[in-house]
Amino acid sequence: MSKQDGYHVAVVGATGAVGQQMIQTLINENFPIKELTLLSSARSAGKRVNVNGQEYTIREAKPESFEGVEIALFSAGGSVSKELAHEAVKRGAIVVDNTSAFRMDEDKPLVVPEVNEADLLHHNGIIANPNCSxxxxxxxxxxxxxxxxxxxxxxxxxxxxxxxxxxxxxxxxxxxxxxxxxxxxxxxxxxxxxxxxxxxxxxxxxxxxxxxxxxxxxxxxxxxxxxxxxxxxxxxxxxxxxxxxxxxxxxxxxxxxxxxxxxxxxxxxxxxxxxxxxxxxxxxxxxxxxxxxxxxxxxxxxxxxxxxxxxxxxxxxxxxxxxxxxLLKGAAWNSVQIAESLVKLGLVK
Amino acid sequence: MSKQDGYHVAVVGATGAVGQQMIQTLINENFPIKELTLLSSARSAGKRVNVNGQEYTIREAKPESFEGVEIALFSAGGSVSKELAHEAVKRGAIVVDNTSAFRMDEDKPLVVPEVNEADLLHHNGIIANPNCSxxxxxxxxxxxxxxxxxxxxxxxxxxxxxxxxxxxxxxxxxxxxxxxxxxxxxxxxxxxxxxxxxxxxxxxxxxxxxxxxxxxxxxxxxxxxxxxxxxxxxxxxxxxxxxxxxxxxxxxxxxxxxxxxxxxxxxxxxxxxxxxxxxxxxxxxxxxxxxxxxxxxxxxxxxxxxxxxxxxxxxxxxxxxxxxxxLLKGAAWNSVQIAESLVKLGLVK
Missing domain, CATH: 3.30.360.10 (Dihydrodipicolinate Reductase; domain 2)
Known part of the structure; x- marks a missing residue:
């Protein structure tokens, strides 16, 4: 993977079952991370989690949370994605969204890297992660x-x-x-x-x-x-x-x-x-x-x-x-795999 | 149902999951029973069970156990059926067999009363009860x-x-x-x-x-x-x-x-x-x-x-x-239902 110093990655829904697996998978796969931003609903904000020996405070996901974020992995429910994914894109992030919010949108690729990785080339800022099954x-x-x-x-x-x-x-x-x-x-x-x-x-x-x-x-x-x-x-x-x-x-x-x-x-x-x-x-x-x-x-x-x-x-x-x-190929791993493909294809600015 | 004084019914495999359901179903359905013979392997023989307030001793299933039996419900595994079903028929019983021993034999009807009750008319002493699924x-x-x-x-x-x-x-x-x-x-x-x-x-x-x-x-x-x-x-x-x-x-x-x-x-x-x-x-x-x-x-x-x-x-x-x-429509109830059909069609001598 390129970019020596890594990327600024955000995980939205960091306290959920899939969000936790996303964080773990990023670590397990040695995804090049420069900065990790963990976001959640207001209810879970303030919680502290240990990621690979480092303490993180989970913050409430807001439009301004995505300043500087390059890759945002969303898994906090469809309504959160609808509210915030475009805000993240507006601020320069590529969004990999693990909800059903955008899956059937014609202008958003729905990607399983083993099947249609090339569809990433036509992304408009948001890539949908398909349903687990x-x-x-x-x-x-x-x-x-x-x-x-x-x-x-x-x-x-x-x-x-x-x-x-x-x-x-x-x-x-x-x-x-x-x-x-x-x-x-x-x-x-x-x-x-x-x-x-x-x-x-x-x-x-x-x-x-x-x-x-x-x-x-x-x-x-x-x-x-x-x-x-x-x-x-x-x-x-x-x-x-x-x-x-x-x-x-x-x-x-x-x-x-x-x-x-x-x-x-x-x-x-x-x-x-x-x-x-x-x-x-x-x-x-x-x-x-x-x-x-x-x-x-x-x-x-x-x-x-x-x-x-x-x-x-x-x-x-x-x-x-x-x-x-x-939780892995059905969600977290496929999302991280999409992020890896985006990096590999030079699509992360 | 006919025959005022009821039938001599045997249950083979009386201690098994299906055998116990067969006994309970005979009682629940008011099947006309004159005498109930409960049979099992040598291992379980001697056990005493309570059926509808009456104590029964379970006896080892042997060829001579079927003397006088008119309807025998078998559910003790295929090998027991292969060994004893013909012995029961030889002694005048009609056998309803809940194992896979005879199901695909051309001369033995395989019956689900809602579907092919009429096939009972061509029985040769043994009727097979299909697989539960x-x-x-x-x-x-x-x-x-x-x-x-x-x-x-x-x-x-x-x-x-x-x-x-x-x-x-x-x-x-x-x-x-x-x-x-x-x-x-x-x-x-x-x-x-x-x-x-x-x-x-x-x-x-x-x-x-x-x-x-x-x-x-x-x-x-x-x-x-x-x-x-x-x-x-x-x-x-x-x-x-x-x-x-x-x-x-x-x-x-x-x-x-x-x-x-x-x-x-x-x-x-x-x-x-x-x-x-x-x-x-x-x-x-x-x-x-x-x-x-x-x-x-x-x-x-x-x-x-x-x-x-x-x-x-x-x-x-x-x-x-x-x-x-x-255990019921998939086994015990379908077997008892076949016995009821046999009685209704006048096939139990």
Whole structure:
């Protein structure tokens, strides 16, 4: 990476589950930092955190907080991004935004570096980081699309509660304790904090992530559908999704069915392809019970793929099982990776 | 139901998770019982159990145990069924077998009463009860098949650990406690007791149920594929499955994509159809966050269906979410229901 003395980086939402992972990932990846500004809501402002042995005070995010900032990583909710991302850009920062605020804006690239890094070249100050469940799926599908063409995708997700924030992990753990101790409890957060009803997540499965749209799909499902088409630049790709929240703290899994354009491709062809693909670790050895699982992916940047097999009836149809740490490749790592790409491509002034 | 004085019923595997549910279901459904014989392996023989206020001693299952038995419900593993089911038939009993021992035998009906009750008329002494994950899916699909024709099914399952027996539920609970208490633990049973490796199930997802076949599918997945075709008498039906074990005690969920033959059918048409379908409770009101969840299905005989919506791209494609108590409709209740059908059709001599 260039610029010897590093960059002035801001993290907005520094006390959140993803914000904390962003800070840790910047450190782990040795991102060249000259100055680190940690921002949050007024509520969390004043908190002190230790980053790599140095004490930082978290400050309230305001327009003037971005003076001198070169790269701003946002993960404090869509409303904060809508309010402040343009203020950051106005002051010279490039924004990598990990909310849904700008993802479908035509003039803002939605980027997964393994898939469409070149879209960064046309950025207008704000780059959107896709939804966690979308990212891991497109990383696994992109090599297939490039080599064999992609026609149709049907995905069912198995999503961890940390996707709904640190408080949702706490809710899972507290409910689990209550059930083991045969105590009563009152669900307060999941599936969606701002929705009317809250349901038990411990030892349960909730087929709702984010609110419902009028077409019967949830917003999470529509994100997977629309973002996949945009990232792959394939408006004609057929994508459908069912998104389910499960009693897992970290690590999203996906059962992905996909149909390719090419004929006479074998499951072994797909395995060979993904074995050498960027960002992917192939874990596919059924005989020895080797396949990806969320418990094994925690803390890792990679997308783990396994259980690749041909559909029984459809020669161009395949199934696979895709697992990744939703806080890392699904959020923090993909954002930092975008920042690395921006630096690499000389896009940070 | 006929025969005033009732039938001599035997339950084989009376100490297992499903066996206990079978006994409870016989009582709950007021099945006409003249005599109840509870059988098990030699290991569990001698145990005393209370059934509806009466004490029973569980006896070792042997060929001669079936003298005088008219209906024998088997749920003690495939090897016990292979050893003893024919002995029971030889002595005049009709066997309803809840193992995979005979399911794909051409001369033995595989029955879900809502779907193919008439197949009982051609029984040869043994009726097979399908796999839990298959049953709830075909109950939901059959009304669709009858009215609109069925072409293709792609299912991803979210299966509870009780499908692997009572010991698997204990393993889930013990592991969960260990993790909450930050203690170490050693997985010993899941995903498959007799397989080489055992993995953490608490706060995890394991994409393996039963052992792997040479084609890369698990036996559980092949059961769903082959049994669905047999029960619906549609060898040409395209079915594929991905089966996943989750940290849920009771209640299987399924994300089902299906394509019908008819054109111009709406999601509301499918909802209206399933609202009046046998064995189904429609829970489908996204606006009010009404959809099926395993935590709400425990102890109920019904199959719960919701989240019915049209595929975004395919006019004949639909998605739905199907949940049921895997120990009841998935096992005990379907077996007792078969026994009820046998009585109703005058097939028990």
């Amino acid at each position: 979308t990212i891991q799926m497109v990383v696994a599908l992109e090599p297939v699309r490039q080599k064999y063409g992609l026609k149709k995708v049907i995905v069912s997700t198995y999503q961890a509660v940390s996707g709904a924030g640190a408080a949702a992990v706490e809710e899972l753990m507290e409910q689990t304790k209550s059930i083991l101790n045969k105590e009563t409890f009152e669900p307060k957060l999941l599936p969606v904090k701002s929705d009317n009803n809250h349901y038990q997540i411990a030892f349960n499965a909730i087929p709702q992530i984010d609110k419902f749209e009028e077409n019967g799909y949830t917003f999470e499902e529509m994100k997977m559908i629309n973002e996949t088409k945009k990232i792959m630049n394939m408006p004609e790709l057929q994508v459908s999704a069912t998104c389910v929240r499960l009693p897992i703290a970290v690590g999203h899994s996906e059962s992905v069915y996909f149909e390719i354009e090419a004929e006479d491709v074998s499951a072994n062809d797909i395995k060979a392809l993904l074995l050498d693909a960027p960002g992917i670790i192939l874990q596919d050895d059924p005989e020895n019970q080797v396949y990806p699982m969320p418990a094994n992916c925690v803390g890792k940047n990679d997308v783990f793929v396994g259980r690749i097999r041909k559909d029984i009836d459809e020669d161009r149809g395949f199934h696979m099982w895709v697992v990744s740490d939703n | 298959t049953i709830q899916m075909v109950v939901a699909l059959e009304p669709v098949r009858q009215k609109y024709g069925l072409k293709k099914v792609i299912v991803s399952t979210y299966q509870a650990v009780s499908g692997a027996g009572a010991a698997a539920v204990e393993e889930l609970m013990e592991q969960t406690k260990s993790i909450l208490n930050k203690e170490t633990f050693e997985p010993k049973l899941l995903p498959v007791k007799s397989d080489n490796n055992h993995y953490q199930i608490a706060f995890n997802a394991i994409p393996q149920i039963d052992k792997f076949e040479e084609n890369g599918y698990t036996f559980e997945e092949m059961k769903m594929i082959n049994e669905t075709k047999k029960i619906m008498n549609m060898p040409e039906l395209q079915v594929s499955a991905t089966c996943v074990r989750l940290p849920i005690a009771v209640g299987h969920s399924e994300s089902v994509y299906f394509e019908i033959e008819a054109e111009d059918v709406s999601a509301n048409d499918i909802k209206a159809l399933l609202l009046d379908a046998p064995g189904i409770i429609l829970q489908d009101d996204p606006e009010n966050q009404v959809y099926p969840m395993p935590a709400n299905c425990v102890g109920k005989n019904d199959v719960f269906v919701g989240r019915i919506r049209k595929d975004i791209d395919e006019d004949r494609g639909f998605h739905m979410w199907v949940v049921s108590d895997n």
